Amino acid sequence: MPMTMTQKILAQAAGLNQVEAGQLIEAKLDLVLGNDITAPVAIREFEKTGAGNVFDKSRVALVPDHFTPNKDIKAAEQCKMMRTFAHEKGIENYFEVGEVGVEHALLPERGLVGPGDVIIGADSHTCTYGALGAFSTGVGSTDMAAGMALGTAWFKVPAAFQFVLEGKLPKWVSGKDVILHIIGLTGVDGVLYRSMEYAGAGIANLTMDDRLCMANMAIEAGAKNGIFPIDDQTRAFLKEAGRAKYTEYAADKDAVYERVYTIDMSKLRSTVAFPHLPSNTRLAAESTHITVDQVVIGSCTNGRLSDFRVAAKIMAGRKVAKGLRCLVIPATQKIYLQALKEGLLTQFVEAGAVVSAPTCGPCLGGHMGILAKGERAVATTNRNFVGRMGHPESEVYLASPEVAAATAITGHITDPNEVA
Amino acid sequence: MQTKGTVFRYNDNVDTDVIIPARYLNTIDPAELAAHCMEDIDATFVKRVKQGDIIVAAKNFGCGSSREHAPIAIKAAGISCVIAQSFARIFYRNAINIGLAILECPDAHDGIAAGDTVSVDFDTGKITNVTKGTTFQAAPFPPFMKELIAGGGLVPYVQAKLAAKK
Ligand code: SF4
Numbered sequence: 344m345p346m347t348m349t350q351k352i353l354a355q356a357a358g359l360n361q362v363e364a365g366q367l368i369e370a371k372l373d374l375v376l377g378n379d380i381t382a383p384v385a386i387r388e389f390e391k392t393g394a395g396n397v398f399d400k401s402r403v404a405l406v407p408d409h410f411t412p413n414k415d416i417k418a419a420e421q422c423k424m425m426r427t428f429a430h431e432k433g434i435e436n437y438f439e440v441g442e443v444g445v446e447h448a449l450l451p452e453r454g455l456v457g458p459g460d461v462i463i464g465a466d467s468h469t470c471t472y473g474a475l476g477a478f479s480t481g482v483g484s485t486d487m488a489a490g491m492a493l494g495t496a497w498f499k500v501p502a503a504f505q506f507v508l509e510g511k512l513p514k515w516v517s518g519k520d521v522i523l524h525i526i527g528l529t530g531v532d533g534v535l536y537r538s539m540e541y542a543g544a545g546i547a548n549l550t551m552d553d554r555l556c557m558a559n560m561a562i563e564a565g566a567k568n569g570i571f572p573i574d575d576q577t578r579a580f581l582k583e584a585g586r587a588k589y590t591e592y593a594a595d596k597d598a599v600y601e602r603v604y605t606i607d608m609s610k611l612r613s614t615v616a617f618p619h620l621p622s623n624t625r626l627a628a629e630s631t632h633i634t635v636d637q638v639v640i641g642s643c644t645n646g647r648l649s650d651f652r653v654a655a656k657i658m659a660g661r662k663v664a665k666g667l668r669c670l671v672i673p674a675t676q677k678i679y680l681q682a683l684k685e686g687l688l689t690q691f692v693e694a695g696a697v698v699s700a701p702t703c704g705p706c707l708g709g710h711m712g713i714l715a716k717g718e719r720a721v722a723t724t725n726r727n728f729v730g731r732m733g734h735p736e737s738e739v740y741l742a743s744p745e746v747a748a749a750t751a752i753t754g755h756i757t758d759p760n761e762v763a
Numbered sequence: 764m765q766t767k768g769t770v771f772r773y774n775d776n777v778d779t780d781v782i783i784p785a786r787y788l789n790t791i792d793p794a795e796l797a798a799h800c801m802e803d804i805d806a807t808f809v810k811r812v813k814q815g816d817i818i819v820a821a822k823n824f825g826c827g828s829s830r831e832h833a834p835i836a837i838k839a840a841g842i843s844c845v846i847a848q849s850f851a852r853i854f855y856r857n858a859i860n861i862g863l864a865i866l867e868c869p870d871a872h873d874g875i876a877a878g879d880t881v882s883v884d885f886d887t888g889k890i891t892n893v894t895k896g897t898t899f900q901a902a903p904f905p906p907f908m909k910e911l912i913a914g915g916g917l918v919p920y921v922q923a924k925l926a927a928k929k
Contacts, residue, residue: 417789483831483857532823
């Protein structure tokens, strides 16, 4: 029977020639990930298993990115618990503040994730690594504990929907708009339990940053994972990240998809997800009546170099609207440094934005930019649920860095074509 | 195994940010998490909930983050079972892994009102609305998951596997 790309990776990791949708398998893991919110629970559960040591010191990644630099005493205690555990178990991939970044930007950059890998992370956006042709999915802390102990995890092999991308995006439209458009089509549970498999000639027109952003938000459609085929751009990215060894898988030509969506990217326009669901999408050009108190450019979705390049292009020589707060948060130290060298951070500060150290920060309403009752934010993040960025009566509008930058200048939701 | 309790009823897409807001995630203490359970969707939930009560919801319950704090908070608040038309996949996994009973049932949400008394038989998947005298059938668990639940969740499963290796 033909298999999808996800099914081929899972079959190999389970030591099987063939798997099919619905089958329960036990697969070998290439990496197990946790952050400062989920790892403390996982560590507690890991100790209960009596395993003693982790299955492989080089295959566990502990990334304290959510509440760091520590926002309060309790957060500091959680990070300390992780640090102590990492030290005791000799875990190689523990990242202290100074080298830490938002996990889903950091691990690809470090070459820790690659094609054919099977990765679980106690963070729902672990699906990001599908951009590099990995099978990766979010799990809970107990799954992470079991993964650290055994080096395996149980999975139900998913069926798949295929998303065929054609054409080229118009100016100021990017991967974020594509994925918001898709989630608008499918709904937040439209792809529940399934893989989102991308195909089509249009993929070549998407940057790796676009693909990482799109795979990142697969979970926002309810999907188990989102996965892209491998091409020369992927290989160049891996080379740059120092990842030498990996296995490329491709879907069988006659693989079965429960549903196929074809998307002509040349028809897409800047898109915004209104509160309180990522599927509640409208065009930015039709949303100009929404005034905004805060703009956030960052996160594991859009905190990468190309996001800051394009935002700086729109904001350079202009000023952030009076009374609006604009926060710029590079996702990793490497991105921060490069943005510094290219003069992007200077342009943001000159425009009146504030630049933060890498952190998840406001994305999950943690710290560094919490909203008060009744306030509205446009954010390049991935979730706009009730209370996500602060007060339960605040609002988050999800958008691309292009829209976020344009909005920062005007003070209301703005299609970048209006200002640039 | 059976349970019986008063129903708290919610609609589609109850996400993990309202089940337990991130501002409380600087702790892993179940009792502290339970004290803020459902706070942003139902401010009086914590005051009203009693041991054994039941949550009934519509589609995609538990969507959003992978935080296990969500099922932990619900369980520690005293909820004995969550019945929904469907669950987000990570929440589903987490609930099974920590031993919070969850049942998928397409009709229960329409046939049960907030405040109704409901009893659940986990062996048969039969849900009875005691207040209205109606019954609903939930989907049974696949055998592997039944085994996991019967064994007490994922940690005992790992212990058994590690023991078998030695
Ligand atoms: S940036 Fe936001 S979505 Fe990404 S890992 Fe951090 S909290 Fe989660």
